[in-house]
Amino acid sequence: MLRNKANLICSILLLIILASFNCNSKKNLVSEDIVIAEACGKELKYSEVADLLYYNESVLKDSIKTLYIIAENWARDVCFIEEAKQKIGDSKNIDELVEKYRNSLYLDQYENFINNQKPDTSITEEEYYKYYQEKRGEYKLDGPIIKLQYVMIKKSDLDEKIFNPLWNDETGSQIQLLQKYCSNYASEQIVNGDKWNKWSEIRNLFPEKIIEINKLAKGLKRRYEDKTHYYYLKVFDLVESNQEPPLSFVKEQATRSILHIRKTHLLEDKKSKIFEQALKSKSINIFVK
Numbered sequence: 001m002l003r004n005k006a007n008l009i010c011s012i013l014l015l016i017i018l019a020s021f022n023c024n025s026k027k028n029l030v031s032e033d034i035v036i037a038e039a040c041g042k043e044l045k046y047s048e049v050a051d052l053l054y055y056n057e058s059v060l061k062d063s064i065k066t067l068y069i070i071a072e073n074w075a076r077d078v079c080f081i082e083e084a085k086q087k088i089g090d091s092k093n094i095d096e097l098v099e100k101y102r103n104s105l106y107l108d109q110y111e112n113f114i115n116n117q118k119p120d121t122s123i124t125e126e127e128y129y130k131y132y133q134e135k136r137g138e139y140k141l142d143g144p145i146i147k148l149q150y151v152m153i154k155k156s157d158l159d160e161k162i163f164n165p166l167w168n169d170e171t172g173s174q175i176q177l178l179q180k181y182c183s184n185y186a187s188e189q190i191v192n193g194d195k196w197n198k199w200s201e202i203r204n205l206f207p208e209k210i211i212e213i214n215k216l217a218k219g220l221k222r223r224y225e226d227k228t229h230y231y232y233l234k235v236f237d238l239v240e241s242n243q244e245p246p247l248s249f250v251k252e253q254a255t256r257s258i259l260h261i262r263k264t265h266l267l268e269d270k271k272s273k274i275f276e277q278a279l280k281s282k283s284i285n286i287f288v289k
Contacts, residue, residue, distance in 0.1 A: 040082040052070055114267060121259060128254055148193060149233070151188070151189050153229065157186075221234045
C-alpha cells in the first residue's frame with residue numbers, strides 16, 4: 001500500500017516536471033531525478049532517458065506517452081536479459097569475450113591516438129619506386145588500360161570554329177575551355193588525358209563497330225563519324241592485358257599500402273619502447289625460460 005502511494009507520488013511529480021517543460025527549452029531541466037520504472041531489481045531513472053523526450057530543444061507534446069513506451073521497452077529488455085542470465089548461468093566464455101572486446105576497443109583508440117600524433121603522409125618518388133620494384137610481380141592487368149581524350153558530339157551541335165582549336169591544342173592551356181565546351185554540347189566525354197582508364201569501364205562509351213580496342217595504339221589521333229555523330233579520339237598511352245602496369249596506374253593503391261606499412265612500423269616501435277620501459281622498471285616477470 002505504501003509502495004503504491006509512493007509510486008503515485010512519483011508519477012504526479014513526473015507529470016509536474018514534464019508539464020513545466022512544455023514552454024521551456026531543454027536547458028531548463030530541474031535537478032530532481034526520479035525513478036520511472038523498476039524491473040528485476042533494476043531501476044530506470046528519468047535522467048537516463050530525458051534526452052529522448054526532446055526534439056529541436058523543445059519537449060514533445062506527447063512526452064508522457066513517449067516516456068511510458070520507453071520505460072516499457074526498457075523493462076522488457078531487462079526481464080529478457082535476466083532470464084537469459086538465469087538459464088545460461090555464470091558464463092566464463094562471455095566474460096572472456098567481453099574482456100577481449102574491451103581490450104580491443106582500448107587498443108583501437110590508443111592506436112588511433114598514436115597515429116594522429118605523427119600523421120606523416122608525404123611519400124617521395126624514391127619510396128614509390130622502391131615499393132613498386134618490390135611488389136611489381138603482384139600487379140598484372142586483367143584487361144587493357146588507356147590514357148586518352150574522347151569526345152562524342154552530335155553533328156548538329158558541333159561548332160568546328162570553336163571546338164577544333166580547343167581539341168587541337170597541344171599545350172594543355174585550353175583544357176578547361178575544352179571541358180566547359182564538352183559539358184555543354186558533347187554526348188560523351190573523357191577530357192583528362194593524364195588519367196589511366198580501364199577499357200572494361202569505358203568501352204560502352206564508344207560505338208563498337210567504329211572504335212575497337214585492338215585497332216587503337218599509342219599516338220593515335222583521329223575523327224570518326226556516323227550519320228548523327230562525330231567521335232574525336234586521342235590515345236596518349238596504352239598497356240595491353242597481362243602486362244605490368246606502370247607505376248602511375250597503381251600509385252593510389254601504392255599510397256595506401258605505404259602509409260599502412262608506415263603506421264604498422266610506428267605501432268611496433270611504440271610497443272617495443274613500452275615493453276623495454278616495463279622491463280627496466282621491473283613491471284614484467286616472465287617465468288618461462
